[in-house]
Amino acid sequence: MHELSIAQSIVDIVQANLPASDANLVKSVKIKIGQLSGVVPDSLDFCFGAITHGTSLQGATLDLEKVPFILKCRTCTTSFESEAGIVLCPKCGGTDTEVLSGTELQVVEIELYDEHLEKKTG
Amino acid sequence: MSVITIERKVLEKNDELARRNRELFAKQRTFVINLVSSPGSGKTSLLEKTLGYLKGKLKIAVIEGDVQTDLDAQRVARFDVPVAQIVTNGGCHLEARLVADVLDRLDLAGVELLVIENVGNLVCPSNYDLGEAMKVVVASTTEGDDKPLKYPAMFRNASVLIINKLDLLPYLDCDINALKRNALQINPSLTVFETSCRSGSGIPEWCAWLQQQVSKGYNVKPSTLT
Numbered sequence: 631m632h633e634l635s636i637a638q639s640i641v642d643i644v645q646a647n648l649p650a651s652d653a654n655l656v657k658s659v660k661i662k663i664g665q666l667s668g669v670v671p672d673s674l675d676f677c678f679g680a681i682t683h684g685t686s687l688q689g690a691t692l693d694l695e696k697v698p699f700i701l702k703c704r705t706c707t708t709s710f711e712s713e714a715g716i717v718l719c720p721k722c723g724g725t726d727t728e729v730l731s732g733t734e735l736q737v738v739e740i741e742l743y744d745e746h747l748e749k750k751t752g
Numbered sequence: 753m754s755v756i757t758i759e760r761k762v763l764e765k766n767d768e769l770a771r772r773n774r775e776l777f778a779k780q781r782t783f784v785i786n787l788v789s790s791p792g793s794g795k796t797s798l799l800e801k802t803l804g805y806l807k808g809k810l811k812i813a814v815i816e817g818d819v820q821t822d823l824d825a826q827r828v829a830r831f832d833v834p835v836a837q838i839v840t841n842g843g844c845h846l847e848a849r850l851v852a853d854v855l856d857r858l859d860l861a862g863v864e865l866l867v868i869e870n871v872g873n874l875v876c877p878s879n880y881d882l883g884e885a886m887k888v889v890v891a892s893t894t895e896g897d898d899k900p901l902k903y904p905a906m907f908r909n910a911s912v913l914i915i916n917k918l919d920l921l922p923y924l925d926c927d928i929n930a931l932k933r934n935a936l937q938i939n940p941s942l943t944v945f946e947t948s949c950r951s952g953s954g955i956p957e958w959c960a961w962l963q964q965q966v967s968k969g970y971n972v973k974p975s976t977l978t
Contacts, residue, residue, distance in 0.1 A: 632844060632876060639762045647758055657753070661762070668879050668905050715904025716937045725940035735763060735879075740756040 636669055636735070637677040641687065643737045653686035655742045660693040664734040666715060671696060693741070699732030766880055769848035773855070773883025780860040782813075783966045784868065786846075786882050788906065789890035791872030794916040796824045797949040798890060798958075799867060803831040805959045806865075810966060813863040815854055817846040817871045824869065834858055845876035848883055864966045874899075878906040885965070886911035893917045893924055897931035900938045907938040914958065918948040 644659055659678075663669050671694045678692050702709045703719035704726040710719065717727050761767060777784050789795050803812060813834040816825040825837035836854045838846060851868060860866065868884060870877045878887075889910035891899050894917055900907040907913070913935050915928060928946070935942055943961070947954035 636762055639765065642765070643758065643760055643762070647756060666905050666908065668875060714901065715908065716901075717908075717940065718937050725936075735761060737758045737760050737762060739758055742754045742756065744753060 633669060633673040633677040634681065636674060637681050640678065640692075640737055641681060644687065644690075644740055648740065650686070652742065652745075655745055656687055656690040657741045657743050658691045658693045659740050660695065660738040662695045662697050662734040662736040662738055664697045664732040665699040665713070666732045667735040669735055695738070697731050697734050700730045701727040702730055703727050763879065766848045769852055770881035770883040773848055773852055776855065776860075777866070777883060777885075780863065781969065782860050782863050782866050783962075783969075784866045784882075784884045785912075785962075786868050786870055786877070786884035786887045787890065788870045788874070788877045788887055788910070789872060789892075790874045790895060793872070793890045793892040793895065794949055795869055795872070795890050796827055798914065798916060798947060799869060800827060800831065801947075801949050801952065801955045802867070802959055802962070803828065803833060805955055806962070807831065809959075810864050810963060811862050812865045812867065813858060813860060815851060815858065815866065815868045817850070817869060819843070819871060834863070840871060844871060844873050845880050846870050846882055847880050851882045865962060874903045874906050878903075878909045888912040888914060890914045890916050891931065891935075893920050893926045893928065893931075895926075897927045898934060899931065900935040904938045907935055907942070910939065911941070911943065913942045913944045914954075915944065915946045916949065918946050918953055919950045 640659060644656065663671055675692050682688050682690060699712050699715060700709060701712060701717055703722060703724050705724035706719060706722040708719055708721040718725055719727055787795050806812060814828045816828060816835060816837045818824055819840050819842060822837040825835050828835045836858045838850050838854055868882055887910040889906055891913060893915065915931060921928065932944055945954055945958045947958060
């Protein structure tokens with residue numbers, strides 16, 4: 631996908647939730663990336679670093695929580711992980727399954743340094 | 753160390769604009785489909801066939817999305833329907849904001865069906881809600897029967913699959929039953945049509961279904977963008 635614009639959206643959300651003066655206190659931004667979200671974690675990490683370079687968010691890292699694609703079969707109540715994106719129940723073959731996780735693309739939280747301590751750089 | 757809880761979707765800005773588009777479509781009573789596929793699967797040809805078949809039966813408008821040129825808008829304009837072209841100049845998908853901008857110059861009064869033909873791309877458009885009632889994915893027989901397995905997100909997020917270029921089957925190794933089976937493994941609730949723009953086969957069935965959706969006043973939230 632286009633991880634650069636996704637990274638920009640993350641920066642926008644961080645800036646909208648933080649006074650500008652606190653931007654340099656951001657240690658990390660926790661992101662949930664579902665397996666079926668279409669976003670490549672490594673690319674996103676790279677792009678975030680690239681667009682925050684030279685800004686007050688420079689040095690902040692992304693804490694990426696990869697969320698597997700997990701479904702539950704409503705017919706036999708089996709829960710299963712589907713790496714390939716196939717939603718049929720592997721136990722009973724049923725098609726009536728519900729997605730429990732794996733499509734997320736979410737900013738979960740921002741972790742800040744204690745402002746009385748020196749922020750790490752680099 | 754302190755933590756600020758956010759819990760917001762990364763694409764929330766797009767989702768909010770899509771929601772506003774959707775409200776406008778509902779107010780205008782316009783049924784909207786987002787037509788997606790790989791480049792070259794026959795989206796524009798299928799659209800031409802649809803416009804020709806439904807001429808005089810449905811009031812239709814079109815939004816075209818392409819990286820460059822308005823060639824597709826020119827093709828569609830020959831059918832005497834309101835059409836607007838979005839040129840992304842490199843953007844690989846349409847976003848709700850681009851659609852909202854173009855709606856200012858497209859009169860939807862009386863329009864029963866709006867077709868948004870997305871940029872040819874089977875990856876990126878799957879994540880971007882434009883405010884449509886549903887995504888219609890076109891997969892042509894020349895692309896192989898394993899296509900749904902290779903692009904699960906797009907087939908999951910679509911409500912309809914149109915298998916196009918049926919006329920080429922005799923010259924290909926594509927197993928159409930395998931293609932359908934693979935698609936339904938990714939999304940069991942897909943409605944499937946088989947078409948050939950060359951021969952016209954399948955076009956009446958697809959158009960009849962469209963007319964049915966329009967008369968139902970069918971306007972749903974995108975099924976899998978959660």
